[in-house]
Amino acid sequence: MTREEIIDQVKEVLAEEFEVEQDVMTDDxxxxxxxxxxxxSLVDLVAVIEHTFKVKIPxxxxxxxxxxxxxxxxxxxxx
Amino acid sequence: MLLKDKFYKVEQENILTPLxxxxxxxxxxxxxxxxxxxxHKPVCPGxxxxxxxxxxxxxxxxxxxxxxxxxxxxxxxVATPQVCPLLDVNVMLTxxxxxxxxxxxxxxxxxxxxxxxxxxxxAINMNK
Amino acid sequence: xxRGVFVFYYHTKIMLYQGEDIKKLIPQRDPIxxxxxxxxxxxxxxxxELGVREDNFFIEEDxxxxxxxxxxxxxxxxxxxxxxxxxxxxxxxxxxxxxxxKKFHCYRRPAIGDVLSTTITMxxxxxxxxxxxGETKVNDEVVADTQMKIFTADE
Numbered sequence: 376m377t378r379e380e381i382i383d384q385v386k387e388v389l390a391e392e393f394e395v396e397q398d399v400m401t402d403d404x405x406x407x408x409x410x411x412x413x414x415x416s417l418v419d420l421v422a423v424i425e426h427t428f429k430v431k432i433p434x435x436x437x438x439x440x441x442x443x444x445x446x447x448x449x450x451x452x453x454x
Numbered sequence: 455m456l457l458k459d460k461f462y463k464v465e466q467e468n469i470l471t472p473l474x475x476x477x478x479x480x481x482x483x484x485x486x487x488x489x490x491x492x493x494h495k496p497v498c499p500g501x502x503x504x505x506x507x508x509x510x511x512x513x514x515x516x517x518x519x520x521x522x523x524x525x526x527x528x529x530x531x532v533a534t535p536q537v538c539p540l541l542d543v544n545v546m547l548t549x550x551x552x553x554x555x556x557x558x559x560x561x562x563x564x565x566x567x568x569x570x571x572x573x574x575x576x577a578i579n580m581n582k
Numbered sequence: 583x584x585r586g587v588f589v590f591y592y593h594t595k596i597m598l599y600q601g602e603d604i605k606k607l608i609p610q611r612d613p614i615x616x617x618x619x620x621x622x623x624x625x626x627x628x629x630x631e632l633g634v635r636e637d638n639f640f641i642e643e644d645x646x647x648x649x650x651x652x653x654x655x656x657x658x659x660x661x662x663x664x665x666x667x668x669x670x671x672x673x674x675x676x677x678x679x680x681x682x683x684k685k686f687h688c689y690r691r692p693a694i695g696d697v698l699s700t701t702i703t704m705x706x707x708x709x710x711x712x713x714x715x716g717e718t719k720v721n722d723e724v725v726a727d728t729q730m731k732i733f734t735a736d737e
Contacts, residue, residue: 418700490611500680501650521649524686
């Protein structure tokens, strides 16, 4: 899977799950603010990524995944 | 109704529009359900609060409603008859495209705390 | 070996926990116990059962189970699964609270005499909040499915 394919798929599943427009998910945007995540919906994010890419993000790694670009990096390096 | 006058009692009914009502309810501390939820530690079962929302929506519309979908229901605080003896159940309904169901938005809260927020679709007179 | 074969042959369903033993897995008691048996548990998936009886707390005037009864059954099924996973490790069963019900669908309200057969799948866990999915069938018909988030409190 190329990085472009990862980006397209992430945007597609997150837009559906969190009911946001795809174009708000710019590379440098902070995920938590863009998707208005709290402790409950953070679990949705982790679950959607796990379901879509079979990539588990342990709680300990979450602080390193702040922006969308960092999320793509994380998925790319754990596929 | 399953829970009216058994789990809660309606103290006041404020019908703002035919599709928007606020029901002030009193939780009944002697309700049977607390024997099992939990022994020596009465806590309102979240599902009883969901049922209470449905019953208030039925009182507002005068129709039997079927809980077809709960899009999202958040249980934001633990409710007990001691912590929140009186609660406001705020129910807002919007008919769907073919008027077979209501899109519902509801909230259970008192002056300080929100205990539940629910969004869903309740169908009219189905599956009876 | 012979004894094992005997047991398997004569009981078409082998339950992991049922009857009074279910109380070791969940904190709810009569009148709101909504699981009869933990049928199987493997990896992240378990199966439970509940027979819908006339005296069930959630039976409405029309003699059908109310939809919140299905939600409670799915929540207690997840709770029984979490309890089982702790008990086999020798730890006490945790107390779980429903934090959120999401994407719940009810297709048909079960009737008295129906046996609910529910599959629970444990999903992602972050900071003590676990996502589970539950699907409830009567015979082979799906009557309800949902996603749920459960807070686990150590007691």
